[in-house]
Amino acid sequence: MAAPATRDNPFPRNPWNRVAAVALVVYVIYACAQMEISWERVQVGLVNAARFLDRLFPPNFGRAELLWKGLKESMEIAVLASTLGIVLALPIGLLAARNLMPAWVTWPARLVIVLARSFHPVIVAILFVKAVGFGALAGILALTVASIGFIGKLITEAIEEISEKQVEAVRATGAPFASVLAYGVVPQVFSRFIGFATYQLDSNLRNSTMVGIVGAGGIGGTLFAAFQRFDYDFVCAILIAIITVIMAGEIVATAVRAIFIDNATLRDLFRRGSLRAVRHAEEG
Amino acid sequence: MLTLKNLDMSYVPGKPVLTDINLEIAARGITAIIGPSGTGKSTLIRCINRLVEPTGGSILFDGADLARLSGRALRHARRHIGMVFQEYNLVERLTVMENLLCGRLGFVSSWRAWRRRFGAEDVAQAFDLLDTVGLAEFANRRADALSGGQRQRVGIARAVMQAPKLLLADEPTSSLDPRTSVEIMELLADIARSRTIPVIINMHDVELARRFADRVVGMAGGRIVFDGPPSSLTEGALTGIYGGEHWMH
Numbered sequence: 001m002a003a004p005a006t007r008d009n010p011f012p013r014n015p016w017n018r019v020a021a022v023a024l025v026v027y028v029i030y031a032c033a034q035m036e037i038s039w040e041r042v043q044v045g046l047v048n049a050a051r052f053l054d055r056l057f058p059p060n061f062g063r064a065e066l067l068w069k070g071l072k073e074s075m076e077i078a079v080l081a082s083t084l085g086i087v088l089a090l091p092i093g094l095l096a097a098r099n100l101m102p103a104w105v106t107w108p109a110r111l112v113i114v115l116a117r118s119f120h121p122v123i124v125a126i127l128f129v130k131a132v133g134f135g136a137l138a139g140i141l142a143l144t145v146a147s148i149g150f151i152g153k154l155i156t157e158a159i160e161e162i163s164e165k166q167v168e169a170v171r172a173t174g175a176p177f178a179s180v181l182a183y184g185v186v187p188q189v190f191s192r193f194i195g196f197a198t199y200q201l202d203s204n205l206r207n208s209t210m211v212g213i214v215g216a217g218g219i220g221g222t223l224f225a226a227f228q229r230f231d232y233d234f235v236c237a238i239l240i241a242i243i244t245v246i247m248a249g250e251i252v253a254t255a256v257r258a259i260f261i262d263n264a265t266l267r268d269l270f271r272r273g274s275l276r277a278v279r280h281a282e283e284g
Numbered sequence: 285m286l287t288l289k290n291l292d293m294s295y296v297p298g299k300p301v302l303t304d305i306n307l308e309i310a311a312r313g314i315t316a317i318i319g320p321s322g323t324g325k326s327t328l329i330r331c332i333n334r335l336v337e338p339t340g341g342s343i344l345f346d347g348a349d350l351a352r353l354s355g356r357a358l359r360h361a362r363r364h365i366g367m368v369f370q371e372y373n374l375v376e377r378l379t380v381m382e383n384l385l386c387g388r389l390g391f392v393s394s395w396r397a398w399r400r401r402f403g404a405e406d407v408a409q410a411f412d413l414l415d416t417v418g419l420a421e422f423a424n425r426r427a428d429a430l431s432g433g434q435r436q437r438v439g440i441a442r443a444v445m446q447a448p449k450l451l452l453a454d455e456p457t458s459s460l461d462p463r464t465s466v467e468i469m470e471l472l473a474d475i476a477r478s479r480t481i482p483v484i485i486n487m488h489d490v491e492l493a494r495r496f497a498d499r500v501v502g503m504a505g506g507r508i509v510f511d512g513p514p515s516s517l518t519e520g521a522l523t524g525i526y527g528g529e530h531w532m533h
Contacts, residue, residue, distance in 0.1 A: 163376075165369065165371060165373040166373055166374070166375045166376065168335060168373060169367070169369060169373035169374070169386070169439075170389065171335070171362075172333055172367045173362065173367075173386055173387055173388075173389050173446055174359045174360060174361070174362035174363035174364075174365075174390030175359070175386070175389030175390050175397075176389075176390075176394050177394075178394035178395075179392070179394045179398075180389075182394065182397055182398045183375060183378065184375060187376075187377040187378050188375070188376075188377060
């Protein structure tokens, strides 16, 4: 029998792990001290929060027309920006895929995607408000840029992860490049694409309620104005309306995913528990 | 039909995978290429339709040197060379029918292909071929729902859809059980004979090569070291290809 003592410890300790953990704890304490976050400060905040919550309720739906106008504009911004963004992101994402394109094509495409992802949509919205003026157009453009960045990057990654073997087989038949895409590439990324696209619509719906704060159209402007006038009951009504829209969007997105990814029919969607059944049938 | 002249190939300069391959393939019959793993059998087959690039030599096929072609001319040459893969390489998320019609993609414009507008005779031929390979009722099944043997049948049918002048098969039975392997080889042999398509098959199973091939080419160290009918594949010849002797007994 070999003496175990002569073997290396199979789970060697890395002293740097401990150093890093201690450093993190020290920094958190330091940051709290810097910002003067004390227990007294938290108590003051809580009292203020209680007063604010009290003024939020009951919600005031009196200005329904104003509310609906803002919501409608937000939804329009979200849908238009998602559509435009996805249409533009598909070719850019394809051009950025290193397994299909030469380096001199992927670099510029990657640059476009990185630029589109560099800034938060609010910053982009401010830029577009300055560039094209107040209103929904600025919001649409800002969220289009965000969509190009997000969808473009994910599409590129999805394409770079496909099985080369399937592509090779289609290429070996003498198919032209566009047909190789249609038969070798698209089938492998389509279901993931539907996932990204519905997620982006969902995300644009949320962001479209916010770009209005900087003047780029939608319910955000109404919300901001209500805050400034201390109309907290109207603020509450707006928040409830936004939640409703987001939840409705979530339901639509789930249904779209079920139809395209799990091959569900519209009838399946209204049957309880049937989605799971469809998914199981697909796997089995 | 196909003539390889002084074909060389190396993935890394100075480390040749194929050295001075000279091979002439007749217009009919099954040629089996045998040899130890890593000796370049697969590279050789992939050089023929330029899935890998040869570093030197020529590939004369159908009046052209495939090694010199590029772009559209290369695609057009590939249309006439069918290929069957070890791991079937079907497009998993497409239906069996769509996979078969992949074999026609070289002949159909991309615009029609995107919209699935294939000619009626292509679709009819695909149904006939599915019948031939015994998968008639699987046309609308997705490829990932099939078993290994069924997938390889689809892979063969896809290659035959090209109406190829030459069929390449890269270890077509290596992922299959012994019985299915024989069935797949029978199918390939049937197709080769009934449609008079010359077939080049890489294989590591010497017995299958003996049983189905009209000609056996042995490779070792990236060179051809044996070439003859299966009957001349003696123990001495096998030692020349695989080295050693103990494994035969």
